[in-house]
Amino acid sequence: MEQDGSLFQELITQTCRLEEGIMYLNPNGKQRTPVTKWKCKAAIPSSDSKSSMEICPCYLLTVRVIRARNIHQADVLSQTDCYVSLWLPTASPDRFQTKAIQNCKDPVWNETFYFRIQSQVKNLLELALYDKDVVTQDDHLFTVYFDIAKLSLGEQVFMHFKCNSQRQEELEVGFALENISGPPETIITNGVLVSRKICCLEVRVVEKKKNKKEKKSVSKKEFSFKVQGSYEGTQDIMLGSDLVFSSSSPAKFHYARYKHPTLDVTLPGKKPAPSFGKGFDLYAKAEDCPDHLDVRLGFDLCVQEQDFLCKRKKYVTPALKKVLQLEQDLLDHETPVVAIMTTGGGMRSLTALYGSLRGLKKLNILDCATYLTGLSGTTWTMSNLYRDAEWSQKDLDKQISEARKHMTKCKANSFSLEYMKYYKKQLCQRRREGRKTSFIDLWGLVLESLLHDGKDNHRLSDQQRAIDRGQNPLPIYTAVNVKNNYSTLDFKEWVEFTPYEVGFQKYGAFVRTEDFGSEFFMGRLMKKVPESRICFLEGMWGSLFSLNVLYIWNSSHSSEDFWHKWTRDKINNIEEEPLLPVKLHELRTRLFTPPGPLGSALRSILTDRLCIAQDHNFLKGFQLHNDYLENKHFCRWKDTVLDTFPNQLTQSEELLPLVDTGFFINTSIMPLLKPERKVDVILHLNYSAGSQILPLDQTCKYCSEQGIPFPRVDLSEEDRKKLKEGYLFDGAETPGAPVLLFFPLINDTFQKYKAPGQKRSESEMEDGEVDLYGSCSPYSTYSLQYTEKAYDRLVQLGEYNILNNEDLIMQALHTAVAQKRRLKGQCTQKGTMLALTLRKQTDPA
Structure with missing residues (x-):
């Protein structure tokens, strides 16, 4: 039948409902040869015990x-x-x-x-x-x-x-x-997020054959196809006069099968009918996608981390026996999980952490630690250390010397014309890969030049080599997910990065570290983007410019x-x-x-951030479970004004706006409070500017509001006015709370002692003058360059404050071991009483 302009115009507004199977459409929108088939599957448990496959009406x-x-x-x-x-x-x-x-x-x-x-x-x-x-x-x-x-x-x-x-x-x-x-529909859920049935629609256009006598048209025809709500959104197909669109390259759309999917077809522009020849056939085929997810839904630790914990115990158990001077080996249930937690503080925290870690190494405590967490400047130290697969087995002198070279060098070269060209080339490369770039990416490149010689190809997943035998503590880097038009106190969600995974504790959703930044839809990996070099993550973890x-x-x-x-x-x-x-x-x-126009404008002024890192959202497309607000895991981290507005939570966003954790609380402790990690002792190394106790007070308040077990920080007014080098909070009054060791960054006895028990001579007194927070201090959070003397003194101070509190650390470890033994004894006693009760109930005598 001859195709006329009116029929083409009719198809422009024609909407085709997508069902499973195959349908063929003529240009007039009439359906031919529909094939419909239904499949029903039994409930299948997923590989993660915290998520399941369910059949729901x-x-x-x-x-x-x-x-x-x-x-x-x-x-x-x-x-x-x-x-x-x-x-x-x-x-x-x-x-x-x-x-x-x-x-x-x-x-x-x-x-x-x-x-x-x-x-x-x-x-x-x-x-x-x-x-x-x-x-x-x-x-x-x-x-x-x-x-x-x-x-x-x-x-x-x-x-x-x-x-x-x-x-x-x-x-x-x-x-x-x-x-x-x-x-019914088959869904996959962990009790908070729901992944629904996904279909893939393939659409291709075939131009009808022309009569031999008919002249060939030289014009091209562009068809526009749209499936609202699909991963692809809109796609165009271009046909030349003699081109038959090949079935090997159809337009594809991935969409949720039961969300009123429609295919909208827009034909070539309004042109006279003769230019279109005899018309086209439209072929559409929809098939179910596999139920396998590339996003891990679950609140358990990933398999790789569980394997790491088993390997790490081979280092931790003998190390604890040695430092505690125990006569017998510790049993598995007696071995506490020890974590080192740091706060941010720019180059000050980067430098002081080197000193703290060297102090812990000299006390043989580093081999007792299972986790090391960081944010802002301490992530820069951590990412440097984990380039060396054996770093914690060494004395750290080489790493400290290398960092000293970069901390004291002139920074002007980082802003030279040559480097500017390099930055531009790297940003263009990221855009070609499909990333949305921002000033934070540029800041990451600047950090790379400040802290390294030339381009650094290291990636976060490369750090798996440094933990593959359990030879070093597992590094955890932190950030917070924020939202436009909301203050950080009103909306923030914790995000953790390890060499294995990146994910949200709140939603129980994680992706492989290699896949972070790639494009996902409903838990499926749709477009693989090369993993970022770690400098770009460092820029985001320490995004000093994401303030409002x-x-x-x-x-x-x-x-x-x-x-x-x-x-x-x-x-x-x-x-x-x-x-x-x-x-x-x-x-x-x-x-x-x-709000009115004035309120909207003022809100925008107050909440807009200068610049922010944005990565593709791997939660995109997920929906929230009907019972998500009662899920114990979600409730643990439920603290935003949008938690009861499921349509506006993170799964509805295209991109993840991630910022330095310090824009909420200057702490990296939250991953350690995840119950599945069972952390018993936390060494809180504080490098904040201003109040040294503020991040700890904020953490206590947050944990109290969220119902998270955490030690009560009971400091006298005298202590708050003049802090000591270390404090121990055993958490005895809070069941389930870890033992907390708190080390503020202060210059107290270091002024008179160059090492524990070794007083300074008159000529050495100047080395103890470390001005940490004065108006003329060289250690401002925004300072990018230190003198050699300033760098050395800060490293020595960090080391001294650890060494001078050896007894406090030993006391904390002894307390943790005693608590583990006592808890095991209580469990054994309860088990024995239960067995006796059951025996009495079943014994006729």
């Missing part, structure tokens, strides 16, 4: 937007022209809306919308009321958040949402939840409460009629009132 949700009452006048000259927008992102990527009712404060719509929802997903429907404007942007009046979990299957309810009691504003909506035909106005205010005034009315969303619980029976896991119905 889908339901049909009917939403009828009925009417609104007493809507306040948004325009000066007329009543509102109201319409309602519906958004349920767990069911459809599209936003739907009613028609606009002109000039009416009591609009009536009576429009019905249908959604297919997954029963095990947290489905939060957003009903937004707008006033339509022709000239300016539509006014957003309010949004109602309604949890579909409130509804009962098979029932129909009509809800009256009281949006403003003073003005008696009300929105009336009807809901019905019913079973839906078809098989609120952070500066908070740093100087110790509170940002004054600004909360400007930077927090105005959200209130609202009344609704009728009162539905309270369901487990349901969220309260809430009302969001958008």
Whole structure:
């Protein structure tokens, strides 16, 4: 049949529903030879015991937007022209809306919308009321958040949402939840995140053969295909006059099978029909993707870390026996897990950590440690150390000398024209790889030149070589995930980096370190991007430039409460009629009132960050489980204002904005408080500027609010005014808390002693004058260069403060061993009593 322009125009707006199987479409949009097939699978446990594959039903949700009452006048000259927008992102990527009712404060719509929802997903429907404007942007009046979990299957309810009691504003909506035909859906979940069934659609276009007499067209035809909500989004296919689009290179789309997927086809521009010849055939084929995930869903330690722990014990157990001077070997259950935790502080923390580690090495404590964590400047030290696969088995003199060379060299060369060209070339290379670059990437390259000779090809995954036999502590680097338009106190999520994995403790989601920065969708690796050189991670871990106005205010005034009315969303619980029976896991119905132009502008000024690192989000596409707020793992880290707004959490973002952990709390302790790591002793090495006790106080407050076992830090006013070199908090009053050793960076007895028990001579007194925090101190957090004398003195101070507190460290280790033995004894006693009780119950005598 001859293809005419009207049929082409008809297909431009034609939408094709995607089902499993194969369908062939003519240009007029009529379907030919549909093939549909259903498969049902039994529940299969995944390889991770904390995640599982489940078969769960889908339901049909009917939403009828009925009417609104007493809507306040948004325009000066007329009543509102109201319409309602519906958004349920767990069911459809599209936003739907009613028609606009002109000039009416009591609009009536009576429009019905249908959604297919997954029963095990947290489905939060957003009903937004707008006033339509022709000239300016539509006014957003309010949004109602309604949890579909409130509804009962098979029932129909009509809800009256009281949006403003003073003005008696009300929105009336009807809901019905019913079973839906078809098989259930197979999902993979860890109780917090849900990965749903993914399909791959292949689309190809075949140009119909022309008659021999017909002249060949020299024009090219471009087809545009779009699957809203798919990983690919939109793709174009270009055909020449004689080209038949090859089946070997179709356009592909990966999408969630049950989220109302549609294929939108836009044909070549409006041209006369003869230029298109006899038309085209469109072939579409959809197939299920494998259920295997490339994102690990689970809260257990990864297999590689578990294997490392077994190997590390072969170093730790004999080392503990030696330093504690024990007569007998420690049993497995008696061996405490010891961790070294550091804080940030720019080059000051980089330098002082070298000294602390050398002190621990001289006390043979380094072989007793299982973990070493860092942030900001201490990550620069760690990444240098782990280039050497045997670093903790050596005296560290070589590493300290190498760092000294770079800390004292002139930094002007790092900003030379030659280096600028190198930076530009490297940033262009990252963009070609598919990364979004920022000033933080440039800062990482500057750090590379400051701390190394030439290009450094080291990558984080390369550090696996330094822990493959358990010969060094496992390094953990930390960052926080933030969100645009929110202060760090309102939204932050801990992210940990090891040579094995990068992931969120809060969501129980991890990817291989080699894959961090690659593109993922619903847990599947879609586009592999080469692993970043570690300098780019160092730039992000120590991103001194990712601050905002609120952070500066908070740093100087110790509170940002004054600004909360400007930077927090105005959200209130609202009344609704009728009162539905309270369901487990349901969220309260809430009302969001958008700020005015002044409030929005001020919020942007206060919360926007100067620059930020952004990597592809490996949580993209996941959805939250219906019970996620009750999951004990999620609750442990649930502390953001958006935790009860599942549509706005991290899985909905394209990119991860990651910043230095110091922009929340200057500590790298959080990975060590993960219960699965079972850390017994933490050596808290503090290198902060200003108050030495502040990061520890903030950690205590955070852990108390989150219900995380942590020792109570009980310091007298006298101690707070004049800190000692070391403190021991045994955590006896807090069950499950680790033993904490706290080492502030202070210059106390070092002024008079060059080594423990060795007083300085008159000629050596000058070497003890280390001005750490004075106005003329060379150790400012933003200082990039030290003199040789300043560098040596800071290293010596860090080492001395460790060596001078040997007894305190030994006391902590003895305490931990005693606690382990006592805990084992209690477990054995309980087991014996239980066995005796069972014997009495089963013994007739």
